[in-house]
Each structure stands twice: as structure tokens, then as C-alpha cells.
Amino acid sequence: MDRPDSALIGAARQWVIDSYPYNSRHLLKALDWLDRIAPDATEAMRLATLTHDMERAFPGPDQPVQEKIDGLGADDEYNKAHSARSARIVGAWLREQHADETLIQEVERLIVAHEIGGWPEANLVQAADSLSFLETNVDLFLDMARSGKRTLDEVMLKFSMTYERIQAPAARDLALPMYEAAQQRVQEFAEEHQDEPSS
Numbered sequence: 001m002d003r004p005d006s007a008l009i010g011a012a013r014q015w016v017i018d019s020y021p022y023n024s025r026h027l028l029k030a031l032d033w034l035d036r037i038a039p040d041a042t043e044a045m046r047l048a049t050l051t052h053d054m055e056r057a058f059p060g061p062d063q064p065v066q067e068k069i070d071g072l073g074a075d076d077e078y079n080k081a082h083s084a085r086s087a088r089i090v091g092a093w094l095r096e097q098h099a100d101e102t103l104i105q106e107v108e109r110l111i112v113a114h115e116i117g118g119w120p121e122a123n124l125v126q127a128a129d130s131l132s133f134l135e136t137n138v139d140l141f142l143d144m145a146r147s148g149k150r151t152l153d154e155v156m157l158k159f160s161m162t163y164e165r166i167q168a169p170a171a172r173d174l175a176l177p178m179y180e181a182a183q184q185r186v187q188e189f190a191e192e193h194q195d196e197p198s199s
């Protein structure tokens, strides 16, 4: 059964839908996954999960660009900048809503950690993001391979890192079939495009 939203979660849902048409589904689904793997999640965990990527809805000169997915330093650098910028934007929005300052700071802390986790609550937010990614973003990334924006190796690496980073054991079990399906899609894509020169 759906968990009832607080007024603040309801407002955040609307903010996500209105401001991020490009990929609001990923954020809305992330909250669904969190409610499934952590039915007792705090308001801060729910808000952080629902808004963790919001910086992508607000282009600007300080928006980080991921030149290459390498599973190494380039990813770390991008993830840090992306997470910090999302935390800033969500924190500012929560202050406009006159949310409680302690709550805001906890949301910011969780968003800063959403790509890496690090403590039980952050690991659950990260797991919910990963589950939602595997549910909603596989086609988006395969399209990037199709258009030449990313290589297929980068796309496969993104899928494997998304699965491998999950630390909450129950979430790993839920993610595995979606990860295997994503691997299958990559395999099929490679077979379909094997005669084309790689970009």
C-alpha cells in the first residue's frame, strides 16, 4: 500500500514533475523503491531520494558535465560535483518552503552521499536510486550508445557500477534480475551493431 505523503513530500513531488520533465520518472520511482526496501524511512530519506538528481533540471554554468564514464577518477569527480550541486539546489528549495533546518541539513547530507552511500540511511537512498536507475534508465543509456554520445563499453560500465555499488543486501537481490536484463540488452545491442565501426 502506498505510504501517505507529508505536505512537504507532496510539494516536492510536484516540483520534480514540473521542473524535470526529462526524467522525473526516475526520481518518482526511486521513492517507490525506497518505500519498498525501507518502509520506515525517515522524512529526510524520502525527500532526499525523491530529489537526489534535481541539479540536472537546472542547467547553468556551474553544472558538471561527465566527459567520460571510466569507473575511476572521472566518475568520482563528476559524482561529487553532481551530488553537491543537487544538495545545494534542493536545500535552497526546502528553505523556500520554510522546512525545518535540521531536516534540510539531513536531506543535504543524504543527497551529497547519494552516489556512494556510507552509512545505513545513505546506503538505502543509494540503493533506491540504483534500483530506479535499472528500472527507468536502461533505454536512455542505450540511446546514448545509439547516438554515439557514449560508447557501449561506457554504458555497460554504468550498468555494472550501478548494480555493484548497492550495499543493502535485500536491494541487491531485487536489483539482480534488472541488472541481468540490462546486460542482455547490451549483448543484443552489440550483436545488432557488430558490423558498424565503433565511435
Ligand SMILES: [Fe+2]
Pocket (backbone or CB within 6 Å): 052, 053, 082, 114, 115
Ligand atoms: Fe545522481
Ligand SMILES: [Fe+2]
Pocket (backbone or CB within 6 Å): 026, 052, 053, 129, 133
Ligand atoms: Fe539518480
